[in-house]
Amino acid sequence: MDFGFGPADEDFRREARxxxxxxxxxxxxxxxGQGGPGSEHERGDVRRAWERELGRGGWIGIGWDAEGDGSGQSAGGGGEASYGARRASLTQQVxxxxxxxxVRAPARCGHVGENLLAPTLLAYGTREQKDEFLPPIARGEALWCQGYSEPGAGSDLAGVRTTAVRDENGGGxxxxxxxxxxxxxxxxxxxxxxCFVLARTEPGSRRHHGLSFLLVPMDQPGRIDVRPIRQLTGTSEFNEVFFDGARARAAHIVxxxxxxxxxxxxxxGFERGVSTLAQQIGFAQELDRVVREALRAGAAADPVLRDRLTRQWADLRVMRWNALRTLGSSGTDVGSPSVAKLLWGGWHQRLGELAMAVRGTAAAVGPADWSADAPYELDALQRLFLFSRADTVYGGSDEIQRNIIAERVLGLPREAKGPVRGTP
Structure with missing residues (x-):
């Protein structure tokens, strides 16, 4: 595969810069540089204003109409509107x-809507759903969250128990x-x-049968309760969400x-797209910071640590080329998302461990001006270590990803389901 950047791409790069x-x-x-993983509490109001600035500049939803002919119509001739504010090829999206x-621009707070919901609506939504929901995302005005995991049904989404019951007073x-x-x-x-919610709409259904994908407004006091989950970093990016008869329109089932x-x-499948390459740029910046710390602390003189730093650099290059290979494929490689998650989850977790190793015992110490009356803020490398402990769990645990590869790619027998060893 020749995944290079041509003259048009370089013109696009100059425009973006x-x-x-x-x-x-x-x-x-x-x-x-603020608002990334473990730091979502930083500059929330400013980052939301930045989202609207991106929308005004036409930098949200680029490539949504990549298969169109430039006239605002889809390539298939069906008369579908062009929802993207700026046309861009795949290489230009990269x-x-x-x-x-x-340039370490502020972390996006609208990425769930742009990178997850929008391509899903473009693939599966009705014309009315696209017209209603895509323009506010492209303007940076509507923020979305993902209602998938449940207690007892994290990586195993087929076990969801949230229900959506048709209101007896509403029909059609x-x-x-x-x-x-x-x-x-x-x-x-x-x-x-x-919030886009995976819920069970068929009473008595099991596993992946009888599920529906609903679009639910979050502004429903008394019907939706959001409770923050405090993390190791002290921040609360993640939440528990309780739905108590929350309303969703039938027209909003995708x-x-x-x-x-x-x-x-x-x-x-859309989750592991172009955004993974941007993620890797952020990873490279974090690796550079760890290398600088190793040089400052003298840890780079240790041949074992130096070898670990070199391996991190080499593995990051492998991730980049794997991501480019995946983007250039036909999209039929069902194992690619799982491979990508396994690669970056473990890599990032090892980087956090390495960040602490190059500091030695100083990694456990707070700033010099810390006092019991004013608990200190974690620095960037401490936050990296603590937050990355979850990288091999959220978004589908490593165990689940390996099962997907084994069963769907290699054709191996499904994992046996039975009692835990040592139990009756």
Missing amino acids: AWLEEHLTGEFAAAA VWAEEYAR AQGTYRVTGQKIWTSLAHEADW GGEGNGWRVAMGLL
Whole structure:
């Protein structure tokens, strides 16, 4: 595969750099590099304003209409509207993601809507759903969260128990559902305007049957309760979300009732797209910081630590080329998302461990001005270590990813389900 950048891509790169240089100023520049994993509490108001600035500049939803002919119509001739504010090829989407990460622009707070929900609506949504939900995302106005995992149904989404029952007083396309249940590990639910929820709409159904993909407004006091989960870092990106008869319109079921599993799995495929390359730029910046710390502390003289640093650099290059290979494929490689998750989850966790190793005992010490009356803030490397402990769990644990590869790619027998060893 020849995944190179041509003259048009380099023109696009210059345009992106010029826009970022012009607009990443003032309070936006002050928020540079803030709001990433473990730091979602930083500059929330500024980052939301930055989201709207990106929308005004046409930098949200680039490539949504990549298969169109430039006239605002889809390539298939069906007369579908162009929802993206800026046309961009796949390589140009990669260029934007990389340039954004290189200047350490504020962490996005609208990435769930843009990178997960939007491509799902484009693939499975009705024309009315696209018209209603895509423009506010492209303007940076609507924030979304993902209602998948539940207690007892984390990586195993087929075990969800949240229900959505058709309101007896509503019928037809304008009817409503009442959603009841609990979701957990819901990122940014405390800020989101909407949540896409995987719920069981067929009573008595089991596993992946009878599920539907609903779009639920979060502004329902008394019907939706969001409770933050305090993490090792002291912050609360994740939340528990309790639905107590929350309303969702029947017209807001994506893909039709009972087809939620197909839509949910399609969304997970979009999760490992262009954004993974931007993620890797951020990883490279973190690795550079660890290397600088190793040089400052003298740890780089240790041949074992030096070898570990070299391995981290080499493994990051492997991840980049694997991501480019995946983007250039036909999209039929069902194991690619699992391979990508296994690669970056373990890599990032090892980087956090390495960050502490190069510091030695100093890694456990707070700032010199710390006092019991004013608990200190974690520094960037301490936060990296603590937050990355979860990297091999959230988004699908390593065990689940290996099972997917074994069963769906290698064709091995399904894992036997039975009592835990040592139990009757």
